[in-house]
Amino acid sequence: MNNFIQTSAARTLSNAVQDHYIPAEAPFSTVVRAGQTVRIEDSYGQQAIDTLFYNAADFSERYSSQDTLREHGAAYISTGTRVISNEGRVMLTMTADTCGRHDTSAGACSCESNTVRFGHSVKYLHACRDNFVIEVSKHGMSKRDVVPNINLFMNVPIEPSGEMTIVDGISAPGDYVELKAEMDVLLVISNCPQINNPCNGFDPTPVRVLVWDGEDA
Numbered sequence: 290m291n292n293f294i295q296t297s298a299a300r301t302l303s304n305a306v307q308d309h310y311i312p313a314e315a316p317f318s319t320v321v322r323a324g325q326t327v328r329i330e331d332s333y334g335q336q337a338i339d340t341l342f343y344n345a346a347d348f349s350e351r352y353s354s355q356d357t358l359r360e361h362g363a364a365y366i367s368t369g370t371r372v373i374s375n376e377g378r379v380m381l382t383m384t385a386d387t388c389g390r391h392d393t394s395a396g397a398c399s400c401e402s403n404t405v406r407f408g409h410s411v412k413y414l415h416a417c418r419d420n421f422v423i424e425v426s427k428h429g430m431s432k433r434d435v436v437p438n439i440n441l442f443m444n445v446p447i448e449p450s451g452e453m454t455i456v457d458g459i460s461a462p463g464d465y466v467e468l469k470a471e472m473d474v475l476l477v478i479s480n481c482p483q484i485n486n487p488c489n490g491f492d493p494t495p496v497r498v499l500v501w502d503g504e505d506a
């Protein structure tokens with residue numbers, strides 16, 4: 290679907306075990322097994338990819354932004370970040386990042402927050418929270434299982450004063466992150482449909498997810 294994909298010698302398009310095209314504004318989920326590496330690609334650039342992880346064997350264990358930031362000791366996640374669960378365990382490790390700016394403080398957009406931020410006229414617009422609820426429901430979960438998420442490729446500068454604002458994304462077409470799974474995880478994505486702020490360049494676009502087996506698989 291695009292010419293932007295980059296591959297390493299070990300990982301090529303032909304030896305990927307999963308290759309998913311996620312349309313603009315759509316939800317998505319898949320299981321990534323321990324030892325596998327998942328690549329999440331911002332195929333066209335400036336696209337926020339709202340992301341959650343659950344322990345595939347026990348969904349009550351899931352991503353914790355608070356524990357991840359505390360363990361990482363920084364406000365942003367990038368290469369080397371260990372993705373920590375609410376049980377304090379490492380779910381995945383970020384092993385590559387061609388963009389360098391990903392948020393896990395600003396949360397996901399919802400119809401309700403849209404009306405507060407942008408006016409009642411936008412209430413009907415689709416939002417990440419709807420996407421998450423739709424997608425987790427396929428796995429027997431409900432809205433109470435949707436927790437604060439990672440916003441891959443969303444640019445939320447945090448000022449020295451502590452203020453933070455969603456501004457233009459800096460990701461270029463084909464930028465990606467790679468995460469190596471340390472346990473079997475359910476990956477849940479909302480390809481953010483927001484059109485009222487710059488997180489998607491005011492133009493939501495498709496993204497791509499690829500999975501490779503580990504070297505010792």
Ligand SMILES: [Zn+2]
Binds near residue numbers: 481482483
């Ligand atoms: Zn969103």
